Amino acid sequence: xxxxxxxxxxxxxxxxxxxxxxxxxxxxxxxxxxxxxxxxxxxxxxxxxxxxxxxxxxxxxxxxxxxxxxxxxxxxxxxxxxxxxxxxxxxxxxxxxxxxxxxxxxxxxxxxxxxxxxx
Amino acid sequence: xxxxxxxxxxxxxxxxxxxxxxxxxxxxxxxxxxxxxxxxxxxxxxxxxxxxxxxxxxxxxxxxxxxxxxxxxxxxxxxxxxxxxxxxxxxxxxxxxxxxxxxxxxxxxx
Numbered sequence: 516x517x518x519x520x521x522x523x524x525x526x527x528x529x530x531x532x533x534x535x536x537x538x539x540x541x542x543x544x545x546x547x548x549x550x551x552x553x554x555x556x557x558x559x560x561x562x563x564x565x566x567x568x569x570x571x572x573x574x575x576x577x578x579x580x581x582x583x584x585x586x587x588x589x590x591x592x593x594x595x596x597x598x599x600x601x602x603x604x605x606x607x608x609x610x611x612x613x614x615x616x617x618x619x620x621x622x623x624x625x626x627x628x629x630x631x632x633x634x
Numbered sequence: 635x636x637x638x639x640x641x642x643x644x645x646x647x648x649x650x651x652x653x654x655x656x657x658x659x660x661x662x663x664x665x666x667x668x669x670x671x672x673x674x675x676x677x678x679x680x681x682x683x684x685x686x687x688x689x690x691x692x693x694x695x696x697x698x699x700x701x702x703x704x705x706x707x708x709x710x711x712x713x714x715x716x717x718x719x720x721x722x723x724x725x726x727x728x729x730x731x732x733x734x735x736x737x738x739x740x741x742x743x744x
Binding site: 550552559560561562565574576577610612618619620621622623624625626627 | 637668670672674679680681682685686691723725727731732733734735736737738
């Protein structure tokens with residue numbers, strides 16, 4: 516079955532970086548975008564950006580431009596999201612989600628990775 | 635890109651129908667038939683319920699339906715059940731080739 520499995524929870528200090536992974540299985544990795552969405556505690560969903568695993572091309576939400584990097588390793592069907600210069604308000608659950616190249620809906624989603632930023 | 639506007643909360647009794655609205659602009663909701671809806675139970679990942687405004691993925695109950703008029707999309711749940719109590723989010727493609735979510739709506743089944 517199509518599945519996205521993310522790396523485990525992280526605790527980081529302000530100013531540090533975090534890198535979250537998303538391992539895809541059950542489909543051809545290069546046939547779909549991988550998107551990243553975050554959810555702060557008690558808050559709504561926020562789209563961060565996406566990567567085309569075939570070309571490596573990325574597209575980011577304005578709020579994250581210059582602070583986020585998205586990469587992939589096609590040999591192990593894994594996408595990565597790295598967020599730099601962490602602040603306390605970056606504390607959130609980070610989700611990866613698959614998105615069709617031609618039809619922008621998210622399915623499935625990874626299980627989520629809690630990133631806590633605290634001094 | 636501003637978040638799409640959803641009511642913070644809606645409620646209904648078992649068996650009733652409710653509708654959740656999602657208002658955007660002509661640059662997102664109104665400009666494309668690319669609105670999707672997600673259900674999220676506490677502590678769980680979101681689940682796709684509706685895509686392309688009104689299409690249901692396989693396995694989603696036909697009690698869930700979607701529509702759009704102008705810059706406002708809507709999710710209707712008929713025959714409310716206790717298990718429908720959750721948060722619901724809309725999402726739209728935008729003219730900037732980005733995606734934007736609504737602020738979310740908490741559905742309470744009374």
